Amino acid sequence: xxxxxxxxxxxxxxxxxxxxxxxxxxxxxxxxxxxxxxxxxxxxxxxxxxxxxxxxxxxxxxxxxxxxxxxxxxxxxxxxxxxxxxxxxxxxxxxxxxxxxxxxxxxxxxxxxxxxxxxxxxxxxxxxxxxxxxxxxxxxxxxxxxxxxxxxxxxxxxxxxxxxxxxxxxxxxxxxxxxxxxxxxxxxxxxxxxxxxxxxxxxxxxxxxxxxxxxxxxxxxxxxxxxxxxxxxxxxxxxxxxxxxxxxxxxxxxxxxxxxxxxxxxxxxxxxxxxxxxxxxxxxxxxxxx
Amino acid sequence: xxxxxxxxxxxxxxxxxxxxxxxxxxxxxxxxxxxxxxxxxxxxxxxxxxxxxxxxxxxxxxxxxxxxxxxxxxxxxxxxxxxxxxxxxxxxxxxxxxxxxxxxxxxxxxxxxxxxxxxxxxxxxxxxxxxxxxxxxxxxxxxxxxxxxxxxxxxxxxxxxxxxxxxxxxxxxxxxxxxxxxxxxxxxxxxxxxxxxxxxxxxxxxxxxxxxxxxxxxxxxxxxxxxxxxxxxxxxxxxxxxxxxxxxxxxxxxxxxxxxxxxxxxxxxxxxxxxxxxxxxxxxxxxxxxxxxxxxxxxxxxxxxx
Numbered sequence: 310x311x312x313x314x315x316x317x318x319x320x321x322x323x324x325x326x327x328x329x330x331x332x333x334x335x336x337x338x339x340x341x342x343x344x345x346x347x348x349x350x351x352x353x354x355x356x357x358x359x360x361x362x363x364x365x366x367x368x369x370x371x372x373x374x375x376x377x378x379x380x381x382x383x384x385x386x387x388x389x390x391x392x393x394x395x396x397x398x399x400x401x402x403x404x405x406x407x408x409x410x411x412x413x414x415x416x417x418x419x420x421x422x423x424x425x426x427x428x429x430x431x432x433x434x435x436x437x438x439x440x441x442x443x444x445x446x447x448x449x450x451x452x453x454x455x456x457x458x459x460x461x462x463x464x465x466x467x468x469x470x471x472x473x474x475x476x477x478x479x480x481x482x483x484x485x486x487x488x489x490x491x492x493x494x495x496x497x498x499x500x501x502x503x504x505x506x507x508x509x510x511x512x513x514x515x516x517x518x519x520x521x522x523x524x525x526x527x528x529x530x531x532x533x534x535x536x537x538x539x540x541x542x543x544x545x546x547x548x549x550x551x552x553x554x555x556x557x558x559x560x561x562x563x564x565x566x567x568x569x570x571x572x573x574x575x576x577x578x579x580x581x582x583x584x585x586x587x588x589x590x591x592x593x594x595x596x597x598x599x
Numbered sequence: 600x601x602x603x604x605x606x607x608x609x610x611x612x613x614x615x616x617x618x619x620x621x622x623x624x625x626x627x628x629x630x631x632x633x634x635x636x637x638x639x640x641x642x643x644x645x646x647x648x649x650x651x652x653x654x655x656x657x658x659x660x661x662x663x664x665x666x667x668x669x670x671x672x673x674x675x676x677x678x679x680x681x682x683x684x685x686x687x688x689x690x691x692x693x694x695x696x697x698x699x700x701x702x703x704x705x706x707x708x709x710x711x712x713x714x715x716x717x718x719x720x721x722x723x724x725x726x727x728x729x730x731x732x733x734x735x736x737x738x739x740x741x742x743x744x745x746x747x748x749x750x751x752x753x754x755x756x757x758x759x760x761x762x763x764x765x766x767x768x769x770x771x772x773x774x775x776x777x778x779x780x781x782x783x784x785x786x787x788x789x790x791x792x793x794x795x796x797x798x799x800x801x802x803x804x805x806x807x808x809x810x811x812x813x814x815x816x817x818x819x820x821x822x823x824x825x826x827x828x829x830x831x832x833x834x835x836x837x838x839x840x841x842x843x844x845x846x847x848x849x850x851x852x853x854x855x856x857x858x859x860x861x862x863x864x865x866x867x868x869x870x871x872x873x874x875x876x877x878x879x880x881x882x883x884x885x886x887x888x889x890x891x892x893x894x895x896x897x898x899x900x901x902x903x904x905x
Contacts, residue, residue, distance in 0.1 A: 416877050423873045579721050
């Protein structure tokens with residue numbers, strides 16, 4: 310009886326991965342989620358979640374600008390997000406000082422994105438009317454095999470880069486003054502990290518869309534920080550939670566075709582985060598028995 | 600407003616709505632169609648309300664609360680469309696609920712700062728995802744999502760204009776009643792509460808008003824671009840003057856100018872209202888920043904010469 314259940318489960322997984330579009334989605338989704346989990350952990354640790362919000366506007370405008378000029382949208386995505394990520398880093402504390410200025414600039418960039426969207430959908434005969442929607446909310450089930458491969462390679466490179474700089478970056482994030490006294494290149498690390506955030510945002514846009522990438526960066530990292538205070542364990546956990554959210558979300562969307570994949574992924578990620586948040590609060594209220 | 604009100608564009612091209620050299624004639628033709636008159640009336644109401652409430656919001660440094668509240672309006676509007684109600688009511692219900700929620704959460708702090716950011720980011724993203732779900736379930740024209748996010752001035756009905764007007768009138772009336780204690784509480788909350796101003800109650804009432812203003816602005820600019828009407832005119836006015844009444848008046852004039860010019864240009868151009876309104880408002884803001892810098896430099900030069 311147990312073996313029947315097992316073979317049923319195995320058949321379901323084989324059936325799931327038998328579909329080429331699902332195989333591509335799982336391949337790219339796993340790598341993208343892993344990169345987002347790693348980058349997101351440092352983003353939350355360094356209180357730079359707002360950067361992710363800002364990059365989502367740039368991702369939208371960049372991708373549509375590339376489309377309206379007849380270039381591959383991924384080119385606009387990566388150039389836009391990495392450039393703006395590094396730019397926000399060079400502005401430094403001055404850039405965070407006035408939220409009115411930053412908010413106004415990004416609202417205008419979003420307005421430009423709307424302009425490019427109109428140019429693309431109306432003037433080009435090849436214009437795809439749903440291009441704006443798929444950039445805003447992702448189209449992971451629409452990835453071709455080549456697109457999935459490229460996305461996977463870039464995401465793995467981002468993840469690897471974060472792992473390589475994890476130790477000095479952690480030091481620089483937790484205590485920048487002591488780190489720079491110990492000759493850790495704090496400024497360079499910060500800029501490099503924001504460049505990685507930009508690349509990661511461009512990757513996540515392909516999976517869950519420009520508007521929803523913040524959830525994939527923030528929710529797994531927040532979950533991991535609640536579960537453990539030890540940095541390396543939290544970093545690994547954040548990566549694992551992100552990948553788990555992605556797998557559960559994609560499976561859920563396949564099982565219920567009415568639910569779009571990006572909604573499922575974000576719903577799972579937010580749900581896991583909220584449950585863990587509630588659970589740790591309850592546990593803290595219970596008096597500790599010694 | 601049903602999702603997918605693209606038909607009037609067709610009517611426009613049939614009527615030959617090209618721009619002529621006669622400016623008076625062009626402006627007169629703006630009022631030819633009922634939907635355009637409705638749009639101009641709605642825009643006027645929204646611009647005045649958003650500028651006045653936005654002025655207080657910028658003083659209170661709550662512009663991101665305003666942005667979050669507006670983003671929450673998107674699933675509201677999409678959900679209302681899904682169940683067959685006007686998107687306007689969805690905006691109102693969700694924006695006001697978000698405003699009340701934010702004011703209660705803001706008072707129950709105690710977690711690490713970065714954790715709070717992660718929660719805000721996650722909740723905001725989840726609500727956007729929910730809006731996307733509603734739009735996909737609606738099975739109508741998926742393009743209608745763009746008008747919810749980036750604004751659309753077509754298809755505003757006369758009864759919606761009336762609703763916008765009455766809500767704005769009520770909100771500005773309440774603001775008039777609480778304006779003095781609100782300003783006091785915004786500038787120095789400690790002294791204000793020592794003098795017996797109910798600071799918490801006043802800030803709760805203000806956030807509800809902000810929710811109403813964000814909902815109204817979403818009707819013109821869409822949920823993602825409310826900064827254009829809610830924040831930028833007020834921020835521009837504050838660059839020019841610190842005096843409350845004059846600043847409020849400048850913000851209203853700017854908001855009206857941005858909305859009217861934006862509507863007029865969007866009518867004659869193929870590009871959407873969201874682009875024009877954000878670009879005009881942002882240009883005004885940049886001009887004010889440059890003007891203020893120039894003024895500071897000139898007065899410094901005069902001071903050095905004297």
